[in-house]
Amino acid sequence: MPSSAAPPVILALETATTCGSLALVAEDRCLGEYSLNTSATHSRSLLAGIHWLLAQCDLSWPQIGAIAVSLGPGSFTGLRIALSTAKGLCMAAKKPLIGVETLAGLASQFPFSSLPICPVIDARKNEIYTALYRCNQQGLLEKTAEPMVIKPQRLPEFITTPTLLVGDGLPLYGRMLKELLGESALLAPPEICFARAASIGSAAWHLFRQGSFLAPATAVPIYVRASDAELQFGEKKMQR
Numbered sequence: 001m002p003s004s005a006a007p008p009v010i011l012a013l014e015t016a017t018t019c020g021s022l023a024l025v026a027e028d029r030c031l032g033e034y035s036l037n038t039s040a041t042h043s044r045s046l047l048a049g050i051h052w053l054l055a056q057c058d059l060s061w062p063q064i065g066a067i068a069v070s071l072g073p074g075s076f077t078g079l080r081i082a083l084s085t086a087k088g089l090c091m092a093a094k095k096p097l098i099g100v101e102t103l104a105g106l107a108s109q110f111p112f113s114s115l116p117i118c119p120v121i122d123a124r125k126n127e128i129y130t131a132l133y134r135c136n137q138q139g140l141l142e143k144t145a146e147p148m149v150i151k152p153q154r155l156p157e158f159i160t161t162p163t164l165l166v167g168d169g170l171p172l173y174g175r176m177l178k179e180l181l182g183e184s185a186l187l188a189p190p191e192i193c194f195a196r197a198a199s200i201g202s203a204a205w206h207l208f209r210q211g212s213f214l215a216p217a218t219a220v221p222i223y224v225r226a227s228d229a230e231l232q233f234g235e236k237k238m239q240r
Contacts (some may be wrong), residue, residue, distance in 0.1 A: 008065025010208060011050065011089075012201030015082040016074025016102040017121060017168050019194040022049050024057050025068075025201030032057040033198045046085055061093050066213070068098040068204035070105055070195060072222035073129040073147055074121060079221035087216040096213040098204040101222060103131045103147055105199040106166050109192060111139035115162055118155070120169035120177070121195075128152050128169045129224060132159075140206065149225045156180050168194055 007026060014021040023033040034053050036045060054060065069086040072079045090097045106119035113135050121129040132145035145158055152173040159181055165174075166188035178185045207213075 006063055008208075009059060009063055010066050010068050010098070010201045010204050011064050012068040012070075012197040012204060013046070013050075013082040013086055014070040014102070014105065014195050014197040014200050015046065015078040016070045016072055017078065017195050018075075019168070020045065020049075020078070021195065021197035021200075022046075022053050023197035023201045024053060024059060025198060025205070027205055030198040030201065031059070033196065035194070035196065037194065046081065050089075061095075064093070064095055066096045066098050066204065066208055068100055068200050068207075070102045070197075070200050071099040071219075072102050073123070073149065073224040074102050074195070076221075076223065079223070083219060083221055087219065090216045096208075097216050097219060098207050098212070099214045099219060100200045100203045100207070101131075101147065102195055102200075103129065103167075104133065104141055104143070105203055106195055107131075107133040107141055108199050108203045109166065109196070110164060110188075111135055113164060115164045115186065116144065116159075117141075117164050117166065118159060120152075120155075120165055120167035120173065122167075122169045122172055123149050123225070126151060128155075128167075128173065130155065130158075130167075130169075132163075141203075147222065147224050152176060153180065156184075159184055162186060164188060166193055 010025045012023045019037040021035040024031040067086045069082050103119040107117040117133045123129045127149050131147040133141045164186050
């Protein structure tokens with residue numbers, strides 16, 4: 001674990017969805033967070049946002065203990081932007097890299113929830129990225145179903161008891177899921193349905209203590225499904 005005179009802080013990046021987010025997270029609290037929900041590419045504001053947030057929190061790079069990044073699933077472009085930025089910063093500043101699943105970051109907003117937690121992210125193509133989690137007695141997440149990409153109509157196959165749903169897929173599919181799941185669907189309020197860097201940073205602290213880091217040179221996003229380019233390449237290969 002990196003050591004410094006002052007307690008270390010984790011810089012967290014979250015660009016898996018349209019809401020890009022940055023945060024500086026100490027072990028016991030979030031020092032600052034910057035979120036921007038926009039259709040513009042995150043690459044236009046990411047580095048400037050990091051510089052601004054460090055200045056606002058009166059922090060410098062020697063005080064950063066690690067860089068955490070949301071690994072996905074989510075927007076392919078957004079994931080590549082955050083991970084490539086995090087890799088470059090880690091190698092330039094000699095900081096360890098921590099990867100956190102985007103769905104786990106969403107679920108971690110509800111520590112000590114007595115209900116199962118089901119993040120729902122819009123995956124385009126009338127599909128959602130989802131997984132299932134529960135909190136143990138220490139408030140730590142335990143994954144009970146692996147990340148997957150499915151039609152929202154299939155979610156009742158995995159949810160049979162009251163479950164808390166959260167994520168940017170709810171504005172699109174919340175009403176449908178409520179009709180399909182009935183009393184088993186408890187929808188999180190809209191204001192906490194976006195992925196947050198503060199949650200990524202908080203979840204990263206558990207990995208930081210364990211010394212569970214990624215190699216910047218080989219780290220890759222969690223896509224869950226193949227990209228359009230890969231699908232088209234496969235179709236062309238089959239046609240041959």
